[in-house]
Amino acid sequence: MSESLTVETVLVPVDGSDESVTAIEYAVTIAEKYDASIHVVYVLGEEAVRAIETGTVDEEAVAGDTEAFAETATELAEGTGVAVSSSSAYGFSTTQKTRHPGSAVLDCAEDAGADFLVIPRGATTDGSGDVLERAAEYVLLYASQPVLST
Helix, strand or coil: CCCCCCCCEEEEEECCCHHHHHHHHHHHHHHHHHCCEEEEEEEECHHHHHHHHHCCCCHHHHHHHHHHHHHHHHHHHCCCCCCEEEEEEECCCCCCCCCCHHHHHHHHHHHHCCCEEEECCCCCCCCCCHHHHHHHHHHHHHCCCCEEEC
16 A cells, blocks of 8 residues: 655755756746745855855845745746745854754755755855755655655
């Protein structure tokens, strides 16, 4: 006897790349099929985290960029009935050795109550995807939820 899949929240980690937009499109499709919501988590890579911590870049400016990308998700879900929420996470830490982009994604999945993950895996066209490439490998190995890697 097989169990049917129940999905209430789909988590999609993003980094602002074109591949992230594709992952959001998949997440919206899955959420629509299961009458679920999506949670978009913008994962900041090592360069961005170091820049914030050293004051090279304003944290508010980074927050504005992540919020703007979350708006992209909202626009993609428009008209589908899929609710979209968002957050951001540091995928790297200068003080915590165990902080990895994949652990940041799985922590967010737990916090959001996600029961399905959609994560971009391939190399990005603009070279910005190192953080999500690393996260995808980790998530595919350790996630307890079903994962679609795009």
